[in-house]
Amino acid sequence: MSRIAFVFPGQGAQYTGMAKDFYEKFPVSREVFEKASKVSGLNVETLCFEENEILNITEYTQIAMLAAEIAILRAVEKSEITSQVNAGLSLGEYGALVASKVMTEEDAFAIVRKRGILMQEAYPTGGAMSAVLGTDAELIEKICEETEGIVSIANYNCPGQIVITGEEDAVAAAGKALSAAGARRVIPLKVSGPFHCGLLREAGEKLGQALADVEIQKFTTPYVTNVTAQNVTEPEQVKELLIKQVSSPVRWQQCVEQMISDGVDTFIEIGPGRTLTGFLKKINRNVKALHIEKVEDLETVRKEILVNAGE
Structure with missing residues (x-):
């Protein structure tokens, strides 16, 4: 059963x-x-x-x-x-x-x-979230830690799809670094706050x-x-x-x-x-x-x- x-x-x-x-x-x-x-x-x-x-x-x-x-x-x-x-x-x-x-x-x-x-x-303004596709959690965690400002993982959704969250500038900077490091795509999400951080x-x-x-x-x-x-x-x-x-x-x-x-x-x-x-x-x-x-x-x-x- x-x-x-x-x-x-x-x-x-x-x-x-x-x-x-x-x-x-x-x-x-x-x-x-x-x-x-x-x-x-x-x-x-x-x-x-x-x-x-x-x-x-x-x-x-x-x-x-x-x-x-x-x-x-x-x-x-x-x-x-x-x-x-x-x-x-x-x-x-x-x-x-x-x-x-x-x-x-x-x-x-x-x-x-x-x-x-x-x-x-x-946190009504100044926050952001982005979905990171096609790379592993360890790299995302490392880049978030190295990025100036507040940015971290919000969601471990499934293999190849992780969401990052935090201050708008920090999320954008981490996204650029992840793209340069080989992430397939980094997609800014339409959200009203930096949830789960x-x-x-x-x-x-x-x-x-x-x-x-x-x-x-x-x-x-x-x-x-x-x-x-x-x-x-x-x-x-x-x-x-x-x-x-x-x-x-x-x-x-x-x-x-x-x-x-x-x-x-x-x-x-x-x-x-x-x-x-x-x-x-x-x-x-x-x-x-x-x-x-x-x-x-x-x-x-x-x-x-x-x-x-x-x-």
Whole structure:
């Protein structure tokens, strides 16, 4: 029988209309959006389903993405597909925590709304991020260390794709040095801040204040944290990891490798886009990479899982 991981994408995969078909078909999905709107004080349905100018602004993106992911998750659970471990990329980690029943939907929405605002305000100008393609992590780490100013790795996405982050001038200088050293491409990203670096440490500390009143439940399913790429099964570890996650690099490739070493052979990406599915194929082609973004995907994946289970 397959050992399944649910994985949840992060900021950047959002688009107008995400999860709308789940909202229209499944009452449990509709309830998720209604709850997100009530907790956040925003009209999350309008934010997700209608063309607007704010969906791509961090403080709004994060609550919208999480609502879409959990709405799809609830429909997946109704179809009786279950996971043995969960993980998410950056923001997606909150989807994983809800899937592991460690955090309630209400608490997750409240914290993610606060997280988005804090990350937006932490370093509003002068930051940058770039994707570095076609070179190894060791060279990128070395050049970041040698570059004047603040620049470091933000995301270890998959072999041949790493994201750097920091001060705009330092990111640009590191990018030029990496191109000269043989990187295939260095692509500046359209982002509103230098995420996952020390410049956001204060935002993480402020998030800790918001987390203080959140009750972390006992795990029903473990999750793998971005911070260490290790399994987390103890509730008391969660808050400190979420604080660190804001300014720590996202070790996504290592998270996937950890889950595979624990026997996971089927990954189901839950949420908008196929970003994580693409990463998975570059990390290890021997595992099954599925995704559920639309209602029709749910039935396709369900049939796939039942066939694997021999039913």
